[in-house]
Amino acid sequence: MALFLEQLLNGLTVGSVYAVVALGYTMVYGVLRLINFAHGELFMLGAYLGFTLLVATGLGGALPLGLALLLLLLVVMGAVALLGLVIERVAYRPLRRANRLTAVVSALGVSIFLQNGAMLLWGPRYRAYPAWALPEVRWTVAGLHLSLMQVVILAVALVLMVGLYLLIQKTMLGTAIRATAIDHDTARLMGINVDRIIQFIFFIGPALGAAAGVLLGLYYRQVHFTMGWIYGLKAFTAAILGGIGNIPGAMIGGLLLGILEMLGAGYLSAAWKDAFVFMILILLLILRPTGLLGERVAEKV
Amino acid sequence: MALLEVKDLTVRYGGVVALHRLSLQVEAGEIVTLLGANGAGKSTTLRAISGLVPPAGGQIRLDGEEVTRLPAHALVERGVAHVPEGRKVFPTLTVEENLNLGGYTRRRHRHAVAEGRDRVYQLFPRLKERRHQLAGTLSGGEQQMLAIGRGLMASPRLLLLDEPSLGLAPKLVVEIFRTIKAINRQGVAVLLVEQNARLALHVAQRGYVLETGRLVLEGMAHELQGDPQVREAYLGGRV
Numbered sequence: 001m002a003l004f005l006e007q008l009l010n011g012l013t014v015g016s017v018y019a020v021v022a023l024g025y026t027m028v029y030g031v032l033r034l035i036n037f038a039h040g041e042l043f044m045l046g047a048y049l050g051f052t053l054l055v056a057t058g059l060g061g062a063l064p065l066g067l068a069l070l071l072l073l074l075v076v077m078g079a080v081a082l083l084g085l086v087i088e089r090v091a092y093r094p095l096r097r098a099n100r101l102t103a104v105v106s107a108l109g110v111s112i113f114l115q116n117g118a119m120l121l122w123g124p125r126y127r128a129y130p131a132w133a134l135p136e137v138r139w140t141v142a143g144l145h146l147s148l149m150q151v152v153i154l155a156v157a158l159v160l161m162v163g164l165y166l167l168i169q170k171t172m173l174g175t176a177i178r179a180t181a182i183d184h185d186t187a188r189l190m191g192i193n194v195d196r197i198i199q200f201i202f203f204i205g206p207a208l209g210a211a212a213g214v215l216l217g218l219y220y221r222q223v224h225f226t227m228g229w230i231y232g233l234k235a236f237t238a239a240i241l242g243g244i245g246n247i248p249g250a251m252i253g254g255l256l257l258g259i260l261e262m263l264g265a266g267y268l269s270a271a272w273k274d275a276f277v278f279m280i281l282i283l284l285l286i287l288r289p290t291g292l293l294g295e296r297v298a299e300k301v
Numbered sequence: 302m303a304l305l306e307v308k309d310l311t312v313r314y315g316g317v318v319a320l321h322r323l324s325l326q327v328e329a330g331e332i333v334t335l336l337g338a339n340g341a342g343k344s345t346t347l348r349a350i351s352g353l354v355p356p357a358g359g360q361i362r363l364d365g366e367e368v369t370r371l372p373a374h375a376l377v378e379r380g381v382a383h384v385p386e387g388r389k390v391f392p393t394l395t396v397e398e399n400l401n402l403g404g405y406t407r408r409r410h411r412h413a414v415a416e417g418r419d420r421v422y423q424l425f426p427r428l429k430e431r432r433h434q435l436a437g438t439l440s441g442g443e444q445q446m447l448a449i450g451r452g453l454m455a456s457p458r459l460l461l462l463d464e465p466s467l468g469l470a471p472k473l474v475v476e477i478f479r480t481i482k483a484i485n486r487q488g489v490a491v492l493l494v495e496q497n498a499r500l501a502l503h504v505a506q507r508g509y510v511l512e513t514g515r516l517v518l519e520g521m522a523h524e525l526q527g528d529p530q531v532r533e534a535y536l537g538g539r540v
Contacts, residue, residue, distance in 0.1 A: 172401065172405065172408045175394065175398050175401060175402060176402065176405060178391070178393070178394060179391050179394065179402050182391050182392070182393065183389060183391065185353055185373075185385075185389075186385060186389040186391070187402075188353060188372070188373035188374055189351060189353070189373055189377065189382075189385060189389075190374075190402045190403060190406075190451075190455075191373075191377030191378055191405045191406035191455060192374055192402075192405055193372070193374045194374075
């Protein structure tokens with residue numbers, strides 16, 4: 001029982017990170033019908049920037065942890081969000097009228113560029129968080145082991161997800177985003193500047209991905225330049241699991257995938273946990289590609 | 302100076318010329334109809350005016366201001382609302398959300414948007430009953446009402462209507478056209494694209510007839526109603 005609860009907690013923690021990353025994929029797909037393959041690398045860059053800021057600048061030791069983390073998140077999210085805007089402008093907007101395969105190739109190109117750029121900048125080795133920058137704080141509650149980082153991740157992810165949900169459902173901007181995801185031309189007829197909406201998505205999506213990257217780096221206490229590839233693929237699986245283009249779906253898909261992965265790791269084999277996740281992706285694509293909550297695509301009226 | 306002045310408008314889709322040097326005008330407060338068979342270029346004309354499609358040549362002026370190459374959202378800001386062919390309501394959004402989107406350009410003035418909504422609900426009480434329903438679950442006629450109401454939310458000076466009668470039962474069509482007249486009486490100019498020429502000429506003051514992208518006839522509505530070519534082609538022959 002203890003194992004189950006522990007793995008459930010681990011699953012929720014890692015799952016909430018997947019959910020936040022998946023939201024980035026799903027929003028871009030919803031509005032542009034494009035899988036932003038570069039999204040995983042933006043996640044990775046977030047992790048690296050978080051590491052660099054906390055450790056290399058000595059911030060980790062200088063400020064109380066809470067403040068340092070908050071500052072870290074804001075700065076990293078902002079920086080990667082700006083990068084997201086640049087990528088949209090340079091790699092995707094010129095191809096708006098090209099066929100979808102061309103845009104996918106461009107996305108892959110950006111992904112390769114960012115991944116290798118990171119490797120050149122930070123080196124190919126794993127970088128680990130030293131103890132002075134990131135204290136290990138653990139508690140035992142009702143027989144369960146809990147770490148500070150788990151609580152931080154769950155809290156931050158929750159805030160981000162609730163924030164995004166409120167934005168999309170309760171604001172005019174959110175309604176405009178949903179309208180743009182349904183039909184660009186009709187959205188334009190409402191007076192919506194579709195180009196601006198797309199830019200906004202490429203600001204928010206990467207910001208979320210970067211936040212998730214920072215959080216995951218803190219959780220595993222290390223960062224490496226292949227993070228984007230592996231976690232990008234897992235988050236992509238989560239987005240598909242929930243239904244691509246579907247925002248609540250991305251959240252549920254992320255959490256569910258995290259839980260399944262950790263339960264698989266705990267009960268089957270830790271070494272095979274990645275394979276387990278990708279098995280799920282394959283089965284999904286074969287059996288139910290529209291995901292649990294269904295794809296959100298334009299419907300014929 | 303007319304509210305809308307279109308001069309020598311040419312639109313190309315790839316290599317095909319959809320519109321060839323079309324000129325037309327709409328005065329403030331008028332209802333003008335654009336008639337023609339399928340594929341004549343009527344929808345293209347509206348899409349060029351509302352900014353969805355960039356013209357290859359010609360000019361479009363709104364109250365004297367050149368708006369030829371402005372993007373669609375800029376036209377909405379200037380008081381041009383386009384109710385597209387096929388209604389194109391947002392099916393997974395509610396009736397109210399659809400209407401709110403129509404008022405997007407005035408979103409910072411919550412009062413004005415709420416007032417606009419109330420006016421639409423007065424015009425179309427059935428929409429008020431269904432305000433929290435998903436637009437995709439509405440009947441064809443209700444969706445048409447919603448699409449028109451959504452267009453009105455932008456407080457337009459010029460309403461571009463693309464085939465409002467399409468796919469609707471005759472009784473509903475009469476109701477819709479009665480509403481179009483009421484909207485016009487409140488001061489909104491209307492450019493009406495219609496296949497139902499009889500009803501269109503009944504409700505409009507003037508008309509233009511398009512054939513394969515070219516203007517072939519224009520005149521007062523009653524003149525067109527009496528014109529033998531028009532009767533033959535669009536009004537079902539001799540009465």
